[in-house]
Structures are given as structure tokens and as C-alpha cells.
Amino acid sequence: MGKIAFLFSGQGSQYVGMGQEIANEYESANQIFERANESLNFDIKKLCFEGPEEELVKTENTQPAILTTSIAILQAVKEMGINADVTAGLSLGEYSALVYSDVLKFEEAVNLVKKRGKYMQEAVPLGKGTMAAIIGLDREVVDGIIDSAKETGVVEGANYNCPGQIVISGEVPAVEKACELAKEKGAKRAIKLPVSAPFHSSMLKPAGDKLMEELKKVSINKPTKKVISNVTANYISGDDDIRSLLMQQVSKSVLWEDSIRLMIEDGVDTFIEIGPGKALTGFTKKISRKLKKKVxxxxxxxxxxxxKLKQKLT
Known part of the structure; x- marks a missing residue:
């Protein structure tokens, strides 16, 4: 058998009821929700299980809610005796990967991402920035479109998810211009996303600076598992400044496709996405097909x- 990777979901995968079944069945998972409540001084467990949705989708709630749910579900996976050789998470999910690899303590991480959500939300006035998904165009083409649309304002590549799916981010007019150009170039779809801020663009630098102040207060430990950074699409080495990577991650592109490619090239053949939703599983399948690798x-x-996981792996 080859290597196993744990992947952790990012923002946008949340839904009311997430994590509830597993927390009811596994005391170790339920304990994570209890620890999050204590740490945040706020009933995040109730928010995850019962909503209301309009509270759950607020960025400063969504981020700790997804992190908590992911780490709770991870407990059930670990109880089966399944462990990963390497781990990564999409944007917010990187914090779950850092908890799994013992870089961050869970209690500190959950408070950190609540602040991260708040700073990201506040960095840009509402209505000024947006994001859009470009479906069905190659990366080089999208990068060319971004260059052309830059005359209109800030627009950058935010998430390089998988072949044919790239998310762009920036000022509303520039993102709209890029969507028009993408359609002219034959994109299957170019759709604005229901987000409240232009995440992973240079417009979020102020949020990264504020986050750095908080990062200085938490203890960062050496990774006990291999972790891949969104910013570099490479393994975090013991000498890497993890605080700096997490600060940059707020305003830099998420190199997700590159991260999965690296894992596949290094012999990972089993990818387990832990947390709400299954977007990363879809990306992994597309990337592996493009590489003609069976995973x-x-x-x-x-x-x-x-x-299903139990049947497949134990």
C-alpha cells in the first residue's frame, strides 16, 4: 500500500448539522466540540449542529466551526487506527492540518481562526471586492486573462484548485472584466461567488498583518507529520517560519493543485478528506486523472x- 494523505476542508463547505452524527457516536469527537466551546466562550457546538445558518455563514463563525468539525471527525478516523503520512488543508483547512501535525494546539488554533475570519471580513469594505470561479480554462489562459483585466483594477489568481477550475479575486469591476474575457476565451462558466470579501488577494494584506500580531502569541511546534503549505505548495521544513507562511496565506494564492500533484508524485495513493463537504475529493480525482495516476x-x-472508509481501509 502507498501513502495516505489527510486533506482538510476550507471555508464554503459548512452546513447546519455538520459533525453532529459523529459527535453523538464518538465521545472523542464530542469532546472536541466541548473544548471549542470552552476555548471560545461561545456555544459553537450548537451553532454547528442547529444553526441558524445566517450566523454560521459569518466568516468569524464559519472558520472556527469548520476547524472544530474537522478535528472532531479526525478523532473518529484516528480511532480506526488510520493515520496519514502527509497532510494539507485548503486555506482555512491548513489550520486543521497544523493541528493534526501538532504544530498548533487545538485550543489556540480555534481562537486564532475566529480572529482570522474577523480580520479577513473587515479588511475590505463590503461590496468593494469579490471572487469568481473560472471553469474550463487552462491555468496559462486564466493567468493571461488576469493580466489583461488588471487595467481595470486589482484582480489575482486566488485558488488554483484543479485542472479547469481556478478562482480569481479582487475588486468588483476587475473581476467582472476577467469573467467577460474568460467567456470570450471559451470558459464553460465564469461565475461570481457568494463571498463577502476578495480572499487570497493582495487586498487582504491588512488582515495578514493583524493576524501576525495574534500568531506571535501562540506557540508553534515542529511538525510531527509532513505538512504542505498553500503558499509554497511544498513541505513545511523545520526551519520555515510557519507564522510568516500563515500571514502570507491570507493574501496569496492557494496552490492546491500543485500541492496534490506533489503528494501524488511522492507516492500518496490514498486521499482522505476530513470535515464538511467533498470538494477536495473532487479536485483530487481531477488532478490524478490529468496525471494519469490511479488514487x-x-x-x-x-x-x-x-x-465507507472503514470498509475500504481497515
């Missing part, structure tokens, strides 16, 4: 998907 990609978010 197993599974997601775990409830008892049914946990059961």
Missing part, C-alpha cells in the same frame, strides 16, 4: 462516509 479519494463527514 483512492474518499471523504469523511458523517457515519455513512465513515463506514
Amino acid at each position: 483512492t479519494a474518499l471523504n469523511v463527514e458523517n457515519l455513512k462516509t465513515l463506514g
